Amino acid sequence: MxxxxxxxxxxxxxxxxxxxxxxxxxxxxxxxxxxAIPVSMPDSEGYLLVDLKKCQGCGTCMMACALAHSGEASYSLSRIQIQQDSFANWPDDVFMAICRQCEDAPCVSVCPVRPVRANKPNPDWGYARMIDQNLCIGCKQCLTRCPFTPSRIQWDALQQKSQKCDLCANTPYLDEQGGPGGVQVCARVCPVNAITFTTEMPEQGAPSSYNTNLRDSAWLKLGMTTK
Incomplete structure (x- = not known):
């Protein structure tokens, strides 16, 4: 030791x-x-971006995420996590942690379930970095290996397994197609349209590259800046 x-x-x-x-x-x-053996993987075919100056921290996206994936109205089962700081001023009072669908995802390479890997990107689901809970053994290696704080991988306390955003590719409680070629429920239900989907990979390694400006002229009518 x-x-x-x-x-x-x-x-x-x-x-x-x-x-x-x-x-x-x-x-x-x-x-x-x-x-942890490096794994060659195709790029994800989609990414989520968020306007942190527009997000109100209402939690609607979290609830919709949990319902679409697990059928449970539970914030703790959401693959999106919103943090609020009541002592901070706008726009630093709200932070939304969304999986970045990393180009070289360490959560994939560290997965010990071989040869299939519980989080091997699947071409049928647009190569989104995701976790197959049927294969996950609950070791939490992917959760602790995520380089971001908070970890973009959450712990499913009910199933005792890891879970993460899959761009709604595997949503058994959603009555329409999700994934990169379909709908992302968080973006659809956001009441202020603070989340959007893109097929273009954001710059890797840049902390703010997944933040975007979704404010239009209507935002000015509220007395808020569009910058």
Missing amino acids: KHTKHIESSGITRRQFLVTSSAAGAALILPGSLL
Whole structure:
């Protein structure tokens, strides 16, 4: 244990140490599921963008998300999470955490369920980065591997498995087609149209690249800025 702490304090994680060590030796000691192997994956065919200056934090998108995916009216089952800071001023008082459908998604590469992977992008669903709960073993590796705060992967306490935004590709309680080629319920139900869908990949690595300006001339009538 002391040896591991020394490795981590020197800037090398335990996983990096294992990977850069002899692969054959590591395979004899550790199960392959502990090693994050890079996965080549096509780009997602869709992305969600949000106007944080327009979002009111009402939670309508969260409720619709939970209902479409699980049939339960529960904020905790939503794949979108809204955080509100009552001590902050507009527009910093509301933050919406939406999965970025990363180009090189670490949640996919870390999944230990092989060879199928519980979150392998599926061409039938537009290569959205998603989690198949029928395959998920509830190890939470994808949840902790997400590089964003809060994690864009949520824990389903009812199923004891991970879940995340799939652009509504797998929504058994939605009576129409979702996914990149269909409807995204969060964007449809937002009362102020603060969420939109795009097929163009936002700039990767830029913190604000998934934020957009959806304010039009009608917004000016409310005395609000369109900038």
